[in-house]
Amino acid sequence: MRARRANSREKILAAAAAVAREAGPGSLSLEAVASRAGVSKGGLLYNFPTKAKLMQGLVENYLSDFQKALEARAAEAGHESVLSAYIKLSADDCEQPKPSASWMFSAIAEDPDFLTPIKAFKRQLFERLKEETDDLGSLLVCFLAIEGMRSMNLFDSDVLSESERQLLVATLLKIAG
Amino acid sequence: MRARRANSREKILAAAAAVAREAGPGSLSLEAVASRAGVSKGGLLYNFPTKAKLMQGLVENYLSDFQKALEARAAEAGHESVLSAYIKLSADDCEQPKPSASWMFSAIAEDPDFLTPIKAFKRQLFERLKEETDDLGSLLVCFLAIEGMRSMNLFDSDVLSESERQLLVATLLKIAG
C-alpha cells in the first residue's frame, strides 16, 4: 500500500482534474493524465485499471472532500445552521474563477451513471437541511439557488458579476435566517 | 435549400438531440446521428460540413426555440412580469423527466466555447429582468434558483420530488411578485 516516493494515486487524481480544467473535458485521456501526473501510462493503469475506475475515484475524492469541508464549516462556532454553512462553503467554492470540477463533464460523456453517488449525496444533504427548518419553501429556494450558483461556476459562466454574487449570498443568508 | 423529402436539417438536429439523450452524450457520433435521422453520413456532412457546425446548429436552434417560447409566454395575458413567464416556462421545461439538452455535454467535450452564445443569452435575459424590478436581491435568488432547477433537470437529477418542485415554483412566483 505504501508508495515508494509519493502517493501516485492522489497525484493522478489531481492531474486528471487539472487536465480537464485546463485542456477541456474532451481532452481527458489517460496519456494526458499520466503525463501531467509525471507517471507513465502503465503506472496510471496500475493504480486505476480502467478509465471508469479513474472517474469513480474522481467522484469519491470529490465527495469526501466536500463532506469534510462541510463538516468543518458546520462545526465552526457561530454557525446557526448547516444551511448557512453550505451557503458559505459554496460561495467560497464559486469564488475561484476556474471550475474545479470540469472532470464531471468527462465522466458524464463516459457514462452518466458516474454521477449517481453525487445525486445521492445531494438528496441526503437536502434531507438533513429539511430537518433543521419548518419553512420548506425557503429551503427549496436557497438550495436550488446554491445549485444554480454551482452550476454556473461549473459551466465557467461569467453571467454574474462579483458584486452580484455577493449580493446573492447575502440575500440567501438572510433567507436562511 | 428545399429538401426533396423533408427538411433534413431539422431532422438531423432532432436526431442529434435524441441520440445524446438516449445513448448518452458520449455516443453522439456523426454516424449515430445520421443513422438516427434516416440519412447517410454523406448526407449529414452535406448539411453540416463539420461536427462543430452541427454543435453550433444545435445551440442556435435551442436558443431560438427558447426565445420564441419565452416571448410567447410573456405576451400571454395575465403575466405581470417577464420573470414570472420565465419561471413558468422553466417549470414546464423541467416537467419532462428526460433532459432535452444532453447534447450540451457533447458540445462542452468538443469545445467549451460552444456555450458562449448561451452565456450571452442568459446575461441578456438577466439584464432584461433587472429592468423590471428594483429588488435585485430577490431577482438574483429567483434567477439562480431557476438556473439550479434547469441544471438538475439537465443532469437528470431526481433529487427533488414532484411536489417539492411544485412548492419551489410556487414560492418563486410569490417572491417574483
Next chain:
DNA sequence: TTGACAAGACCGTCCAGCCGGTACAGTAAG
C-alpha cells in the same frame, strides 16, 4: 442531360487497454 443532393467505402488519427519488461524492497536460506 444536368446538377443538386445523397450514399457509404475509405483514410488518417486518436485512444483505451494490454503486455512484456525493469527496478527495487523485503525475506530467507546457505
Next chain:
DNA sequence: CTTACTGTACCGGCTGGACGGTCTTGTCAA
C-alpha cells in the same frame, strides 16, 4: 554477508477499434 527468490510499483511500445472528414459514385427531379 551473500545469493536467490518473491511481490510491488512502474514503464512504454503496441494494437485493435472507433471516429471525423474526404472522395467517388450514384440517383432523381426538372
